[in-house]
Amino acid sequence: GQQLNQSPQSMFIQEGEDVSMNCTSSSIFNTWLWYKQDPGEGPVLLIALYKAGELTSNGRLTAQFGITRKDSFLNISASIPSDVGIYFCAGPALGNTDKLIFGTGTRLQVFP
Amino acid sequence: DTAVSQTPKYLVTQMGNDKSIKCEQNLGHDTMYWYKQDSKKFLKIMFSYNNKELIINETVPNRFSPKSPDKAHLNLHINSLELGDSAVYFCASSGTGSAIEKLFFGSGTQLSVL
Numbered sequence: 040g041q042q043l044n045q046s047p048q049s050m051f052i053q054e055g056e057d058v059s060m061n062c063t064s065s066s067i068f069n070t071w072l073w074y075k076q077d078p079g080e081g082p083v084l085l086i087a088l089y090k091a092g093e094l095t096s097n098g099r100l101t102a103q104f105g106i107t108r109k110d111s112f113l114n115i116s117a118s119i120p121s122d123v124g125i126y127f128c129a130g131p132a133l134g135n136t137d138k139l140i141f142g143t144g145t146r147l148q149v150f151p
Numbered sequence: 152d153t154a155v156s157q158t159p160k161y162l163v164t165q166m167g168n169d170k171s172i173k174c175e176q177n178l179g180h181d182t183m184y185w186y187k188q189d190s191k192k193f194l195k196i197m198f199s200y201n202n203k204e205l206i207i208n209e210t211v212p213n214r215f216s217p218k219s220p221d222k223a224h225l226n227l228h229i230n231s232l233e234l235g236d237s238a239v240y241f242c243a244s245s246g247t248g249s250a251i252e253k254l255f256f257g258s259g260t261q262l263s264v265l
Binding site for chain 2: 076137144
């Protein structure tokens with residue numbers, strides 16, 4: 040089945056640093072989503088991407104829909120302690136858009 | 152106020168027991184889901200209901216039985232609990248049409264089977 044692999048698996052950074060993470064798949068996705076999960080909570084949608092090459096921002100977050108439609112990137116600028124959490128990419132399964140496939144997650148830790 | 156609420160937050164039980172997790176959404180959404188998050192934080196869909204009708208049923212043991220009494224509720228009943236069922240279970244809902252990206256999650260139920 041379709042799989043989404045995220046890297047890095049974990050990141051430990053200092054407050055104020057910029058962060059980059061990516062998500063790759065061996066198959067095409069028509070929509071790319073980025074979610075954040077705070078400890079003890081469910082994932083919350085950060086950014087949605089609908090077109091190959093699209094670059095979208097949400098505050099300090101910027102995400103890109105890869106040209107090949109097989110990858111996506113998320114950047115966080117000037118990180119702050121509340122950025123701590125797990126970031127997931129996700130996309131609707133081909134042939135069944137009611138089914139959302141989640142990536143393996145990138146765990147971000149920010150030190151003051 | 153809470154959009155998707157699930158109870159209980161924590162559930163600790165012995166192997167072999169039967170337990171239920173309840174979920175309610177007040178968003179007026181037509182579709183509700185159950186996701187399982189394992190110890191490595193991997194999130195996988197289990198079930199999806201649209202207007203009380205089952206539309207997605209992944210390869211889940213039949214010890215797991217979802218029940219949707221109305222479109223605002225989707226409960227998950229688990230029979231004969233096993234150690235491997237320990238995980239965090241998330242309920243979620245989404246609106247009609249191509250609203251899969253507008254997926255709202257509950258805060259999860261951490262199930263520990265001893």
